[in-house]
Amino acid sequence: MDPYSAEGELINIHSYFHQGQYQEVIDFDTSALSPENEVPARVLALRARIALGQAEDVLAEVQDESEPEFAAVAALAQSALGQIEDAVQAIEELARSLGDNQTIQVLGGIVLQAAGKSDEALALLSKHSGSLDAIALITQIHLQQNRTDLAVKEVAAARRWAQDSLLVNLAESWVGLRLGGEKYQQAFYVFEELAQAPATSSILTLVSQAVCELHLGRVEEAQIALEQALQKQPDYADAIANLLVLTIITGKDAAELTGSLKKFAPRHALLVDLEEKSDLFDKAASKFSAKVAA
Structure with a gap:
């Protein structure tokens, strides 16, 4: 039986993780789990700690572990700490000998994609055997x-055999946000339900709801959701980035939010993109000289 299925032992901790409820993952009681599910549950807890900014502690904890799954976790932690070359080297070595290991596939895919090695990430992930985590990651890579x-x-394809899966609903919503039109509203329903229910609400789902609201032109509602997220965690970079975009859309001064994003996440994708666009503009502008009238 798939441990992440509706009847599996790990369905709740797995759902917590993908709903962004990382503290619930860490606090999950694993004492009654069967032996074969102890490692997957611990991997989820370690990934949750990395997501909460504890990569250094996680790396120190798993360095002496013998299981290959924890070697993959170590590489993920290295990637989060900016040690990209070491992380990629570790994953490539693991993939050569243990490419059929689901944890190595998924964590390896994350590390390789973060390093800009999309083809390698997809090649590794394509070895999966019915892993919804791998499918969700493949979907994200294709969107990128x-x-x-x-x-x-x-x-x-995943919807045909995993109709009621949370991950399929999320992946379908990510795609919907790219397709637009009526898909915006469908994605909103998924994220709004998760964000507003006390049992499933998290910073991640609040930001996802806000992104849908922005696409639907509901600026005030988006701002409320983003402010709720920042009340929970003032340094949450994606909430700051989306509030920055909202502020620009509404014609307000975004200098303070830009400064906050640079402080908490200096290499955030939004800042990197803005820097690249600014450089391209400067290069284009340098080809032209102003004409001075006599």
């Missing part, structure tokens, strides 16, 4: 590659 057509096919 602007291959929405491939992301649509990936999710549609």
Whole structure:
């Protein structure tokens, strides 16, 4: 039986993780789990700690572990700490000998994609055998590659055999936000239900709801959701980044939010993109000289 299925032992801790309820993952009682599920549960808890900014502690904890799953966790922690080359080298070594290990596939895919090695990430993830985590990650990579057509096919195939899965609903919503139109509203329903229910609400789902609201033109509602997220965690970079975008859309001064994002996440994707666009503009502008009238 798939331990992450509706009847499996890990369904709740797995759902907590993908709902962004990382503290619930860490606090999850694993004492009654069967032996074969102890390692997957611990991997989820370690990933949750990395997501909460505890990568250094996680790396120190797993360095002497013998299981290959924890070697993959160590590489994920290294990646989070900016030790990209070491992380990629570790994953490539693990993939060569243990490429059929689901944890190595998923964590390896994350590390390789973060390093800009999309083809290697997809090659590793393609070895999965019915892993929804791998499918969700493949979908994200295709979206980052602007291959929405491939992301649509990936999710549609998963929907046929995992109809009620949280991960399929999330992946379908990610794709919907790229497709637009009526898909915006469908994605909103998924994230709004998660964000507003006390049992499933998290900073991640609040930000996801806000992104849907922005696409639907509901600026005030988006701002409320983002402010709720920042009340829970003032340094949450994605909430700051989306509030920054909202502020610009509404014609307000975003200098303070830009400063906050630079402080808490200096290499955030939004800042990197803005820097690249600024450099391109400067290069283009340098080709032209102002004409001075006599």
